[in-house]
Amino acid sequence: MGHIKERIGLALAGGTFRILCYVCVVFAVIWFAKSSYSFGYDIFNQHAMSPGEGQEVTVVIKEGSSVYQIGKILENKGLVEDAKVFWAQEQLSLYKGKLKAGTYILSTAYTPTRIMEILSQTEEEEGGS
Numbered sequence: 001m002g003h004i005k006e007r008i009g010l011a012l013a014g015g016t017f018r019i020l021c022y023v024c025v026v027f028a029v030i031w032f033a034k035s036s037y038s039f040g041y042d043i044f045n046q047h048a049m050s051p052g053e054g055q056e057v058t059v060v061i062k063e064g065s066s067v068y069q070i071g072k073i074l075e076n077k078g079l080v081e082d083a084k085v086f087w088a089q090e091q092l093s094l095y096k097g098k099l100k101a102g103t104y105i106l107s108t109a110y111t112p113t114r115i116m117e118i119l120s121q122t123e124e125e126e127g128g129s
Contacts, residue, residue: 042085043092046111049078054109061119063101067091070099070119080112089113095120 048054057077061070067090071083080086089112090096098120106115 039085039088042082043088046089046113048107048109048111049081050108052109054107056105056107059104059106061099061101061104065101067099074106074115077106078108079106079110079115086112090116 055078057079059073059077059079061073065073068083068087071080071086071090074080074086075083090099093113093116095113095116099116100119100121102119102121104118106118110118
């Protein structure tokens with residue numbers, strides 16, 4: 001009789017463990033989906049950190065800085081919300097691989113695309129033509 005109770009107990013424990021595993025997997029999938037959606041939304045829904053007047057900020061981009069490092073500098077200066085999102089935006093933009101080192105005066109009213117335009121210095125090149 002004790003052997004039967006032991007087997008029933010193991011079956012219940014195994015079933016409970018299996019259900020807990022399923023619940024954890026469901027929550028992980030939901031979290032991943034929510035995070036992915038949010039990341040994608042941030043990439044394609046660009047906004048300035050402070051619309052309107054904004055505040056001017058001096059930014060120094062060193063030679064050899066990666067796009068992610070540039071994004072981190074901009075994030076620390078309050079110009080973009082997330083360096084990873086800025087990296088993805090640059091990868092999908094017309095300015096991919098065109099960001100240049102230098103000292104820039106940027107505004108918190110600029111969108112990430114406007115910041116990339118300035119950092120790629122396309123604005124000056126087009127103005128001189």
